[in-house]
Amino acid sequence: MELGDKAVGFLLTLTSLSIFTYYTFWVIILPFVDSDHFVHKYFLPQEYAILIPVIAGVVLLSFLSIFVGLVMLKSKKKKKTN
Structure with missing residues (x-):
């Protein structure tokens, strides 16, 4: 394993x-x-303790759904050309 990977x-x-x-x-x-x-003073209000992970989860699921959709579309196009 390279030193860069470990870092x-x-x-x-x-x-x-x-x-x-x-x-x-x-x-x-x-x-x-x-x-x-x-x-x-070093922490946000308690409401953000729930709001931030929920928003991060929604964004992550959205990106995963878009990625899977694009891969499926690309795969479908590949099958039509063969």
Whole structure:
């Protein structure tokens, strides 16, 4: 495995772990912290904890559906030419 592949893998793992830690703290621990505590300024309002993953899921499913549709159309065109 190339050094570049390892670096990209490490970067993706580090990014995923950071996002998971931030989201877990935001959703599970932050509601139990006093609302006037300074740590609240580093997080978005709680409503976004649900809204952001839902929007990301809808976007991901949309792109996957479009990709599968395009592949099916391309496959159908290929069969007609043969």
